[in-house]
Amino acid sequence: MATNIVLQGLPPYVYALINHHKIAKDIWDKVKLLMQGTSLSKQERECKLYDEFDKFSSVKGETLHQYYLRFAQLIIDINIIQMTMQPVQVNNMFLNSLSPEWGKFVTDVKLAKDLHTSNYDQLYAYLEQHEVHANEARLMRERFPEPLTLVSNYHQPPSHFNNYHSQYTTP
Template sequence: MTTLVEFMIITGADNRPPMLEKSLYDSWKSHMELYIENRENRKMILNFVQNVSLVWPTVVEEDGTTRTKRYEELSVAEKLQADCDLKATNIVLQGLPPDVYAIVNHHKVSKAIWDRVKLLMQGTKLSLQEKECKLYDEFDKFSFVKGETLYQYYWRFAQLINNMNVINMSMRLVQVNTKFLDSLPPEWSKFVTDVKLARDLHTTNYDQLYSYLEQHEVHANETRLMRERYQDPLAFVANYNQSPS
């Protein structure tokens, strides 16, 4: 049979496929599918990755023996299928770190590689349940990290919610929004109260809440600095008494 090396199709790489991070398999899978959607012959390539294992055509010789067709013997339609599967194989392999690549690169068709990576990364249903428990725990314990900006806080929260969405974990919108607001530090309390009064947390989303709060970050920082400076009432009085009249 024709080897992968012999007929490897190098995809026109104006960019590279997403690289697999082992703890974020579901996110990588979703990203990889979107990457393939942007390729030429995307439907056929994605079909070979997800659903159909390419079977290389054969031909019967005059003596009755059957052999695998050489690439140049394929029909136009067969060549397109072979090219698309090889493109799919190349895309998936380029997205794997060296240790995972070494385990799966002996497979000759893209679906076999895709399924093998899924088995290695996702494991059993139990491991998926454990992942859900881990993410629920992270959501429960999510809090503001001292010194980070509102954007950094929003970015971490967005990553967590995305990881939950990727594996179809169900969370009520009001629960997500409330967690986003209530995990902010005290200097945000006035603005959190204002946005809770102004927005319906059952219909809005945390992106919109972030956009509103971002407008008030300067004031929140000023409040934080004042609290840090005068957290000791005696220090506040001493500072006041030393101020020039």
């Protein structure tokens, strides 16, 4: 009876590997060995997820929504295997991994929100309101990769300014 109870609680792949054993000790030894393998794979999974989390970053051309969905899936995977992370750690990763055009808005969020009590869903909702402006910043950055080029092209005085200016200045 005890053997049946133990067998019913096993994952199907473990049960399939031990169901032919008749002696309880053999069953128990095999279960221990197989479940230890499960534990190791959980550790490997944790390591892989920590690595994915540490290396998470935006992908060129992705929208804020796509970025949010990829990040949310990573956090769901982390939660499934019951890894614990502090909200401030998750929120900082979410904000700091955004592409450069989000810099001003990330600073605004950090000033406006408490990263210890907020969650990345709230941060996404806040940032989503500014996506049009972030896209404009991205387009400007693509058009003028050098900041000085942008300034020189953007603040060019009209050509008639030089004529007017030279008439009223003393040599």
